[in-house]
Amino acid sequence: MTVTATATETVKPKPAATVAVKATTTVRTTVTAQAAGDSGGGSGGGTSTYYANCSAARAAGAAPLYQGDPGYRSGLDRDGDWVACEA
Template identity: 50%
Template sequence: MTNPYIPPPPPAVRPAPGWARKRYALPALALALFLGAGIGAGGGEKTTDAKPAAASPAPTRTVTATATATVTQTPEPEPAPTVTVTKTVTATRTVTAEPGAGGGSDDDSSVPDTEVHYGNCSEARAAGAAPIHRGEPGYASHLDRDDDGVACDA
């Protein structure tokens, strides 16, 4: 049985690309440039037959800069005026007229009903009524958050 697959052709030998030849030439040229610049900048030694001049003292000038920072303390701001908020709590008392003799009412209580309404717990606390238990005057379900029978408890 013969192999149905054709093997790939062997790789051809190609000459090196142009950039491969430059990888040796360019660094060598750069090195030569830096060496030449370094030698040229050195200046070499100059020989002269003249005697060196005697050193004479010369006055030197020194400049000194001094910076002074001044800190000004700002006055402490005055406290804001105290604001007092006053809420008025209204208590409503409902008084029913007592029926006359022989009236048709079954209510024999002689104590008038008192209804107290608080808009929120702040009003109840301001009136000194908090906490309010279920059945007491001023209790309302909207004041009892957890529905445990105690309004404005905490």
């Protein structure tokens, strides 16, 4: 008598690795309080907004920035046309 045995192994494939990417943008806002009794002359008081770069301004939904807009500064205006962070 002859006996033959056959074994079959089924292997499940492992799922592919998952990579998570987290981007962080920092926007800094400075608020300066006006002293009581101050006439409000000049540019004292109000809110001052600072964007480290145009990517930060775009991420905050503020770009493009025009001269006079909160966060506008000449360092973000590459061509000197008073519009910063243009597309």
